[in-house]
Amino acid sequence: MSTSNGETDADPRLGARVRTALGLESGPLTVLEGGRSGLTYALRGPEAGYVVKAVPPGRRATGRHDVLRQAVILDAVAGTGVPVPAVRAVDEEQPAWFAMDLAAGEAVEPVLEPDRAIDPPTARARMLTAARILGELHSVPLGAIERSVAASRPVPEVTTLEAEIGKWARTMDAVPEDLRPQGTELIAELAADIPAAVEPVLVHGDFRLGNVLFDGLVPTALIDWEIWSVGDPRVDLGWFGVFTDGTLFPGAGHAVDGLPAEAELADTYREARGRGSGPTAWFAALSRMKMAAIMGHNLVRHRRGAHHDPVQEQLPPSIAKMIADARALLAGEPR
Numbered sequence: 001m002s003t004s005n006g007e008t009d010a011d012p013r014l015g016a017r018v019r020t021a022l023g024l025e026s027g028p029l030t031v032l033e034g035g036r037s038g039l040t041y042a043l044r045g046p047e048a049g050y051v052v053k054a055v056p057p058g059r060r061a062t063g064r065h066d067v068l069r070q071a072v073i074l075d076a077v078a079g080t081g082v083p084v085p086a087v088r089a090v091d092e093e094q095p096a097w098f099a100m101d102l103a104a105g106e107a108v109e110p111v112l113e114p115d116r117a118i119d120p121p122t123a124r125a126r127m128l129t130a131a132r133i134l135g136e137l138h139s140v141p142l143g144a145i146e147r148s149v150a151a152s153r154p155v156p157e158v159t160t161l162e163a164e165i166g167k168w169a170r171t172m173d174a175v176p177e178d179l180r181p182q183g184t185e186l187i188a189e190l191a192a193d194i195p196a197a198v199e200p201v202l203v204h205g206d207f208r209l210g211n212v213l214f215d216g217l218v219p220t221a222l223i224d225w226e227i228w229s230v231g232d233p234r235v236d237l238g239w240f241g242v243f244t245d246g247t248l249f250p251g252a253g254h255a256v257d258g259l260p261a262e263a264e265l266a267d268t269y270r271e272a273r274g275r276g277s278g279p280t281a282w283f284a285a286l287s288r289m290k291m292a293a294i295m296g297h298n299l300v301r302h303r304r305g306a307h308h309d310p311v312q313e314q315l316p317p318s319i320a321k322m323i324a325d326a327r328a329l330l331a332g333e334p335r
Helices: 012-022 067-077 120-139 142-150 161-173 183-191 233-242 262-273 281-303 310-314 316-331
Strands: 029-031 039-044 049-054 087-091 097-101 201-203 212-215 218-222 229-231
Touching: 012 029, 012 039, 012 049, 012 087, 012 097, 049 067, 067 087, 067 097, 067 142, 120 201, 120 212, 120 218, 120 233, 120 262, 142 201, 161 183, 161 281, 183 281, 183 316, 201 233, 233 262, 233 281, 281 310, 281 316, 310 316
Parallel strands: none
Antiparallel strands: 029 039, 039 049, 049 097, 087 097, 201 229, 212 218
């Protein structure tokens, strides 16, 4: 099916529904690369652009396909000072979808995307700005977020650190042992010394520079909210820190001169938030375990044919490095 200007929709039925909801007569629905939850499209109207996230036809809106869960949290965060794209339309009719503004700018992960390299001073400035955004996000009163979410769906329970370990341990355990050397020992060491809980906040879940759009040095949107939760702020900050060090990704990443180290990120974050809750070695180690588990999971899916991606074959050295570095952090050893 073609739109009124003759261009073809990637999904004609969905395209028609989206244009009707947005009051548009033209503009094709095109696949937007990079979206991992549900299906992600772009639609460019005569005056504005939109990103559309939709549940795949025949799938239930659960888990990573529950795209409306993202619309709920984007609405809750809007107006807090944290830059997020505005939600413009929501349709719960199956297959469900929502449309949000197509924010200007680019999202680049310096240590993992050498082909999209940005100059080191820009990478450094963006990373420090992102640390301030994270501090601002964790400063948003949780009660206000929960009230907004509760208007349309149950508020998730607080994710404890025990549950956080358990979630990623299950992912790690599903990876063959030869691909995760000493992974079992790392999980046991983390579980044996869990830090005391702090006041919970809204946790993004995948906070890193690759999920913050920048127009030059100006942040325009924090995106990819599919795994948001309520939990420990140090989980977000520890995860962000993994992406400061290209040496943690041998064969898959590269070092970038001038990027702030984890300690500097934490200082910038604390200044923006106006309070502590900076990362400890434990949270840095947890984040490396999480990364090793995710990489192992992706590699196994590739080798089993569930998702063909030869790039995944570069991951074994990075998995081993993540685990070894995490264990060294917990032991207080030189790295």
